[in-house]
Amino acid sequence: MTALVAPRIKHQVPLQYPGEALEEGEDAKVSVLVRVGTEGQVLGIDFESGPQVFKSAALQAASHLEFVPASKNGRPIEATTRVWFHFTPPVTSDVSSPSGAAMVVHAADVDRESIQAQTTLQQDDLDAQSGEGLAEILKGVPGVYAAPTTMDSAKPIIRGHQERRLLVLFDGVRHEGQNWGPDHPTEIDPFSAASIAVIRGPAGSRYGADAIGGVILVKPPPLSREPGLQGRALAAFESNGMRPYGAIRLDAVPKAHPQWSFRLEGNGSLGASLRAPEYVLGNTASRSWNLGGAVGYHVGRTNLEVSWHHNDLKSGSFYGVSSATPAEFLEQLELGPANASSWEADYAIDRAYQHAAHDIGILKGARSESWGKIEARYAFQRNHRREYSQVRSTVGGPQYSFVLRTHSLDVHLAPKERDLGVGSLQGGLGFQASFQENIYRGYSLLPNYRSFGGGVYWVERLTLRRVDIEAGARMDGLHRSTYLSLADFGRHERRETLGEEVCEVGEANARCPDSFRAGSVSLGAQLHAIPQTLDIKGELSSTGRFPDADELFLIGSAPSFPVFALGTPDLDAERAWTGTLTTTLMLGWVRIEASAFAQRIQDYVYFSPDLNQSGDPRYEVTIQGTWPRYTYEAVDANFYGIDGGVSLLSGHLVSMELQGGLVRGVDADSGLGLIGIPADNLSLTVLGRLPPLGPFSSPELEFGTQWVAEQTRVDSIADFAPAPDSYALLNAGANAQLGPTQVSVQCRNILNAAYRDYNSLLRYYADQPGRSVHVRVGVDF
Amino acid sequence: MTFPRLLAPLTLLALFGTACSDVEEHDDGHDHNHGQITTLVLKFTPEGGGDTLSFTWADPEADGSPIADDILLPDASDHDDHDAQVYTVDIELWNELEDPAEEVTPDVSGLPDEHQFFYTGSAVESPATGANDAALIIQEYTDEDPDGLPIGLNGRFETLAWGSGELVVSLRHLAYEDGEPTKREGLAESVAEGGFASIPGDNDIQATFNIEVE
Numbered sequence: 002m003t004a005l006v007a008p009r010i011k012h013q014v015p016l017q018y019p020g021e022a023l024e025e026g027e028d029a030k031v032s033v034l035v036r037v038g039t040e041g042q043v044l045g046i047d048f049e050s051g052p053q054v055f056k057s058a059a060l061q062a063a064s065h066l067e068f069v070p071a072s073k074n075g076r077p078i079e080a081t082t083r084v085w086f087h088f089t090p091p092v093t094s095d096v097s098s099p100s101g102a103a104m105v106v107h108a109a110d111v112d113r114e115s116i117q118a119q120t121t122l123q124q125d126d127l128d129a130q131s132g133e134g135l136a137e138i139l140k141g142v143p144g145v146y147a148a149p150t151t152m153d154s155a156k157p158i159i160r161g162h163q164e165r166r167l168l169v170l171f172d173g174v175r176h177e178g179q180n181w182g183p184d185h186p187t188e189i190d191p192f193s194a195a196s197i198a199v200i201r202g203p204a205g206s207r208y209g210a211d212a213i214g215g216v217i218l219v220k221p222p223p224l225s226r227e228p229g230l231q232g233r234a235l236a237a238f239e240s241n242g243m244r245p246y247g248a249i250r251l252d253a254v255p256k257a258h259p260q261w262s263f264r265l266e267g268n269g270s271l272g273a274s275l276r277a278p279e280y281v282l283g284n285t286a287s288r289s290w291n292l293g294g295a296v297g298y299h300v301g302r303t304n305l306e307v308s309w310h311h312n313d314l315k316s317g318s319f320y321g322v323s324s325a326t327p328a329e330f331l332e333q334l335e336l337g338p339a340n341a342s343s344w345e346a347d348y349a350i351d352r353a354y355q356h357a358a359h360d361i362g363i364l365k366g367a368r369s370e371s372w373g374k375i376e377a378r379y380a381f382q383r384n385h386r387r388e389y390s391q392v393r394s395t396v397g398g399p400q401y402s403f404v405l406r407t408h409s410l411d412v413h414l415a416p417k418e419r420d421l422g423v424g425s426l427q428g429g430l431g432f433q434a435s436f437q438e439n440i441y442r443g444y445s446l447l448p449n450y451r452s453f454g455g456g457v458y459w460v461e462r463l464t465l466r467r468v469d470i471e472a473g474a475r476m477d478g479l480h481r482s483t484y485l486s487l488a489d490f491g492r493h494e495r496r497e498t499l500g501e502e503v504c505e506v507g508e509a510n511a512r513c514p515d516s517f518r519a520g521s522v523s524l525g526a527q528l529h530a531i532p533q534t535l536d537i538k539g540e541l542s543s544t545g546r547f548p549d550a551d552e553l554f555l556i557g558s559a560p561s562f563p564v565f566a567l568g569t570p571d572l573d574a575e576r577a578w579t580g581t582l583t584t585t586l587m588l589g590w591v592r593i594e595a596s597a598f599a600q601r602i603q604d605y606v607y608f609s610p611d612l613n614q615s616g617d618p619r620y621e622v623t624i625q626g627t628w629p630r631y632t633y634e635a636v637d638a639n640f641y642g643i644d645g646g647v648s649l650l651s652g653h654l655v656s657m658e659l660q661g662g663l664v665r666g667v668d669a670d671s672g673l674g675l676i677g678i679p680a681d682n683l684s685l686t687v688l689g690r691l692p693p694l695g696p697f698s699s700p701e702l703e704f705g706t707q708w709v710a711e712q713t714r715v716d717s718i719a720d721f722a723p724a725p726d727s728y729a730l731l732n733a734g735a736n737a738q739l740g741p742t743q744v745s746v747q748c749r750n751i752l753n754a755a756y757r758d759y760n761s762l763l764r765y766y767a768d769q770p771g772r773s774v775h776v777r778v779g780v781d782f
Numbered sequence: 783m784t785f786p787r788l789l790a791p792l793t794l795l796a797l798f799g800t801a802c803s804d805v806e807e808h809d810d811g812h813d814h815n816h817g818q819i820t821t822l823v824l825k826f827t828p829e830g831g832g833d834t835l836s837f838t839w840a841d842p843e844a845d846g847s848p849i850a851d852d853i854l855l856p857d858a859s860d861h862d863d864h865d866a867q868v869y870t871v872d873i874e875l876w877n878e879l880e881d882p883a884e885e886v887t888p889d890v891s892g893l894p895d896e897h898q899f900f901y902t903g904s905a906v907e908s909p910a911t912g913a914n915d916a917a918l919i920i921q922e923y924t925d926e927d928p929d930g931l932p933i934g935l936n937g938r939f940e941t942l943a944w945g946s947g948e949l950v951v952s953l954r955h956l957a958y959e960d961g962e963p964t965k966r967e968g969l970a971e972s973v974a975e976g977g978f979a980s981i982p983g984d985n986d987i988q989a990t991f992n993i994e995v996e
Contacts, residue, residue: 283959320959323984332979340982345960352957391957391984393896395889396817438805444818445844449805484806488879492845510806556845565846621846624819624839626988628846 006592006651007112008037008068008082009533016062018088022054029088030418030425031059039077039699041068047226049083050374053302059086071123072651078125083111111198116462116471116525116540118144118583118596118644121198124222127191128779129736129745132237132246132270135169135189135197139217144201144596144644144662146679149761149769152316152355153242153272153287154186158760160201160598161640161664161678162214165549169217170208172308172363174380176219177407177437181551183762188312188359188384190291192235192248192268195222201644202581202598205521205544206473209433209456213546213577213602224262224297224306225252233781235268241773242285243346244272262297264308273348274317278755278771280337282763283320283344284351289313302369309362318353320344321766323391326626327721330765334722338767356399357386373416382407388443401443409435421463428461439550445489446557449510450550452481458521469527471540479517479547483554484510492556499570515553517574519545539582546575552606552633558623564721565621565628567611572635576603583645590653595645605638607668607675609719618718637669658686665714674714680727680759681710697737697744705732712759725757725764741782747775819886820844821876822951822989826855826939829868839951839989842878853949853993855919857941864995869939870924873899875953875987891935894927895963896956897986899934900973905947905993909970918945918995923970931965946994952978953987 022029031051036044046063048056063084071080112119120142130138136155140147147155148163156164169176169187178188191197200216208216225231230253237246248268255261269290275282295308321338333339365378383406387399413431434455441447458475485493485504490511493499504513525540555568583596610618611630618629642664650656661683666675686705694700712724734747753772757764821840835855841848859865875886890897900910907917909932919939923932934953956965964982972980 320982325979325985326988329978329985332977336976336979339980340959340964343959343962343964347960349960351959391955393817393889393893393955394958395893440804451805488843492843495845495847512806622841622848623844623846624822624841624848624987624989625985627990630846 006072006648008035008041008071008080010084011041011067011069014062014065016086016088017058018090019054019058022052022088023090025054027052027090028420029055030427031055031086031088033059033063033084033086034081035063035066035068035084036079036081037068037070038079039070041070043068044079047223050369051086052371053369055086055088058088062086077652080123080125113536113585114469114527115200116469116527116538117204118201118581118598119198120201121196123196127194127197128235128743129777131192131235131248131777131779132239132244132775133191135187135191135217135219138191139197139199142199142201143594143646143660144642144664145199145215146662146682146760148183148677149758149763150184150186151285151319151322151762151766152184152186153275153285154184154314154316156180156183156186157217158677158679159199159215159217160600160642160644160662161666161675163677166211166214166546167217168204168208168212168215169219171219171310171361172221173365173376173378173411174361174363174382174409175208175211175433175435176361177382177405177409177435178357178359178384179386179403179405181549184318184355185357185386186314188314188357189219190268190293190310190312191219192250192291193221193266193293193310194219196220201596202540203521203523203542203544203577203579203600205577206475206523206542207458207460209458209475209521210454210477210479210519210544210546210574213544213575221295221308224264224295225254226259226262226299228254228256228259231782233779235777235779237775237777239272239773239775241770242272242275243348244270246270260298260300262295262299264293264295264297266294267292271348274344274346275770276346277768278753279768280341281344281346282767282770283338283341284317284349284354285319286348286350287314287316288350289315304367305365307362307364309360312359313357315350315356316354317350318355319763319766320351322353327629329626330721334765341767352389353391355386355388357384359384371417373414376411376413376415378409378411380407380409380411382409390444399443401446402441403447404440405437406440407435407437409433424463424465426461426463428459430457430459432457444557445486445492446555447551448486448489448513448554449484450481451484452479454479467529467532471523471525471527473521473523475521477519477521477545477547479515481515481517481550483513483515483550485513485554486510489554489556493554493570496567498567503570513554513570517545517547519547519574519576521545534587536585537582538584539580542577542579544577544579546577548572548574548606548633555633558625558628564631565623566608567630567632569633569635572606572633573604575605577601578603590650592648592651593645595643597643598641600640601669602638602640604635606633607636607638608632609634609676609716612718638666638675639669640664640666654690656688658688660684660686667714668716671716673716673719674712676715676720677760678712678714680712680724683708694737697739700735700737703732703734703736703747705734706730707732709758722765724759728754728756728758730754730756742778742780745775745777747777749773749775817886817889818844818877818879819875819953819986820878821883822987823874823876824853824951824991825872825874826853826869827872828856829870837991839991840876840878844879848989850989850991853991855939855941855993855995857944857995864941864944867941869941871921871937871939873935873951887935890953891933894933895929895931895965896958898932898954898956898965898969899937900952900954900970900978901934901937901949902952902973903948903950903990903993905945905949905995907942910952910973912971912974916947918943918947918993919949927965929965931967932970941995944995946992949991949993951987951989951991952985954978954981954983955986956981956983 136147250266293310388401390400415429418427456477460473521544523542527538644662646660666678858867907914908921
């Protein structure tokens, strides 16, 4: 877990209003990206936005800035920060000798400036966990949890919300995958990111439907504009799973054609089956590779870029997962995996396994004009997920095959900041449109569909001397035609969940159309109560989410759970009402951030047992046994909680960080806890900085403990098994710099404790993986 | 090549690459349902002659709406007390999702090292139940795989008493793991001691019949 503190400017610097701008005499706000070193010095500057006429003056001023360096867990680190320069024309008639203009300059900590509770993981954080999946990396953020699958992968949870209520944006484009399955990890390659920002809580008025629980913004590094070849290389090894990992990125700008930029990047890993403390987790081996490239063209005020990324993961599913009746399922919980003694920690991937491939191509353009900036993105994504069940060896091919194709267009207009005298107003408006097709082939489970969706939005932020006020509104719509096979339509018809009055039955299929509309509004404010010391910010919002096709039409036995699952075709859009309050206190030796939230979701779609009038579960009798029937039911749900952290003695020889999260999710009618809500957790990290050791500079030692409580607030009828006991893990690590190379060694679960995690799918079958040593080496060139 | 010229073919590629839609087509599982089992037929042939009795457990749509015959087994008695009757039992398996229906029995008999039937329930005494004083029938395996391990596609059932109860027929798919067979000696006895959770594999079938010996 990390406590990241952004760089702060030590002193204001004089700013020269450029003579050539005097004729227009405009006010201007200019941003410059400044790379700040561990001593607070300026390592590099890059003009980011604003009228070109101010570029030279802004870059010159930025080069003279001095900073208090950024820090992570109290350790000074290199970081890039955005510095804003406000140019105001001098009050003089002598245009030939412009005086130093009145100006305001400050380094923007994006997370602090955000109205929402936001945490951004920067390049150093991502490098420190290179080779890990997205969810594993994000779980260091307060309020964010990882839900491990029965493979070597995990899914993120933000404030109790699983992936279907989260929005993941890659380079500004909504990531579109089969995110509804509990064992489908997000197909995002963290190596392709320079930063990953997590917004805890809804952001529907900007990003639209689905952003009820939170938003994950994955931002690739900007293409280089410096002529020559640059790059970075990472290598890592993980002892549990004997997993080697390698990654490389090359950026090139031809000296003869500096308007062109090129990037090529790729990485791969090969993992053997993992080991729990008492047995091998048979068939959890995995292979992944990622490849990406980009070409940029920039001239004057115009930037164009085309990029493509391929993500590929083949991952074995734990042998111990079997289609068992509820009674047998409970028996194996007591006995443990039946054949564990014969499993080997090898690299072979056997049935059952998944093979997911995700391609995303983005064409984006941006142009700065005198009135502001326009950005547009067209993207095409193809997500292909194949699931190979444990079938007779005479049967081939995948038993579940999903292809999801998505075209999307995003256009955003950002007018120039307007001066209102008492403050300034800045915002943006835009629209988003998408066309999506889902093609499913396999055992009876999910229908095909085709959908058109889109939204328009407008967000404005009023900045006063000590208060910022932000308001936004958005309207989204979705039209979806679902195509059920006649066999599946017949199954629904016999259950009276669908009929010819809502679906057009043809010779090949039944088409069931649906339309949804939802508006989102938000109003938030930030008070700099004591400048640079105490900030208080809060937001009220309302946003919607459209039900997914599986929630409406799913029918079949779930491959991972002992249930027969049924969709509910008449579900409405969810409506979330949310309030958040975040306080940040920064003193010389302590930094405290706490964020509280409360949320009411009307028509929350809840996957739960179908109960009869007596309150007992209904069962489905299949040839494989008798299974409880689970349906998607609309309930009113309440979520509330608090998350944050305390950082002590940051920057001193010894520093500490305490971080934790608490979230509650209950069915408002019954008062019972919802399943899948993370247990309370707390982590403590102590960091000691050492003097240089031989060739190693900036050595440091890190010790940490992570405690996770037992989840006691859960409806025992709804869940498949009792919640596991609480657990505590001990971790340790060492980092140092060897010339230009960053070296780190970390050991997780030092005591090799056997435990099960409440949010892990694996907890129904086996213990989590045990002790693991991670060695990482990284170098920029 | 200027950038706009570079973009034009890429855009066309993206559009034409998805122009032909397969959303409205359905294979109705033809490529994927192969080998699924929807129907189990138990054929009881009395030793010493007599008609073969067939009893079916079927969920032809595989949607949880099964039809199961009640098994009525006459004993050998022609008076007011029970006389044991021995039956030879053969099993047939069908996939009625296919049209015409596909017989799956050869898929199972052709992979004897991956399969074993187990017979349990209140009315049964078998290697998978251990001693059962309330049993109405007793089951023995009469077939075996090349390693000498039981399969259960064929068996010998003998009536023990009059009465009614349940017969649960389970087919366990015992797939290879790490290249090694998971089917081994004593699996039925393990089921008797620790239930199905104590042995490897998945249930291809777990069908319950009502049975009456008269």
